[in-house]
Amino acid sequence: MEAENQMQVDLGHLLAFDPYHHFPSPPKSREELVTQCLSEGTKLVQAVVDGLFNLTSTEALEGPLVKLPKPTTRLPREKHLPRPKPPTKWELFAKSKGIQKRKKNKVLWDEQTDSWKRSYGYDRVNDDADVPIIEAKMTDEPGGDPFAKRKEEKKKRVEKTEKNRLQNLKQAAKIGALPSHVQLAATALPITGTQAPPKKITKDELGSVAGLAATATASGGKFDKKVAGEKPVKHQGKHRKFLPAAEGSGMGNREKEQTDKVLNKLMAKNSHEILNVGKAVSMYNVKKQRDGRNQKGRSSFDSSSKLKPNGKPMKGDKKSPYQKSRKGGSHGGGSKKGKAE
């Protein structure tokens, strides 16, 4: 009945399997079960070790080295079968419209140069950018650049395709049918929301960041050992920004703004020093009138005011010696600070 009571040993997996084992009677207690299992297990391990030592070994530093043979048992699949991709937006559209896929040639005959040219890529057949003359249409507005417009349109198209590609990938990722190379790629898809994919860092940005890191030492990176091929930092020191030397026809708006700002600030700060002649004159007049009123007493005040219809004392009565034009410098005009500092 049992022709072989040998164990199946698979040295590739270091596996020993006894298919003919059965418990003669159900074990009565847990300890008995454990002891029985251990004894059976020891026999299996012994079989594996016997097999290992029977293999040809080579001498290595640590001891005898053995190369395991190929495994004979087939293990079940670790990962699931690849799920079918969801149809992309274009595929859905093509299906609904009944558009068939057509085989395209990689090279096409170019009439103009009489040669075989690629259908896409460098030096392609109908390159949009190679057209030397674009005829103006009635709908074109004067002053527009049709070449620039074409470039813009192309850019927009490229952006649109990129966006659609990402959307398709996101759909596939939702189901779990993302192609494996995309999962491992550096451009990770955003988990939530519709963010744009993370931008690649340009060489300049990396350079500036590297420069910042290099100078972030106690001595400003002066005595650090440079790695082979490391170029010196480009913008060393503070990067100051200045307005252009001549904007428009000499003085531009920005410069005017700046000077006005500074001027107003300074004027405001020193306004107590700057003499406002008109104000000084009126203040003086008012003061004089008040003094005059108090000194002469009530009677004179009444008589002088009765003569005038308004009842006000005459204006311009006392001609002040300071009534001069504001501009053109006023000398000795009540200035407390006599000399120029």
Add this chain to the structure above:
Amino acid sequence: MRLLDEAETTVVFEKLLKFIGNNLKNIVESPARRYCFRLQKNRVYYVSEALVKRATNISQKNLVAMGTCVGRFTHGGKFHLTVQCLGLLAANAKHKVWLK
């Protein structure tokens, strides 16, 4: 040649304010021929706009001076007035004394 930045302009204007006072407005915003301040090396020049535009065609190495030099910035960042700005100051001074 370059423009003065804000800090530099404040320093220059403050210095001029001490001598000129309120008439600084005349200098900075003269309506007839617009004038502006420019820095070449560390000297501040008071140049007319037309001249400035033409001076931009001269390279920095070859440009010596333009307009009137009102002063210069020292190594420590202080601003000193020079003698060439006397004409400008005299026209707009705060306090004048006439001698017989």
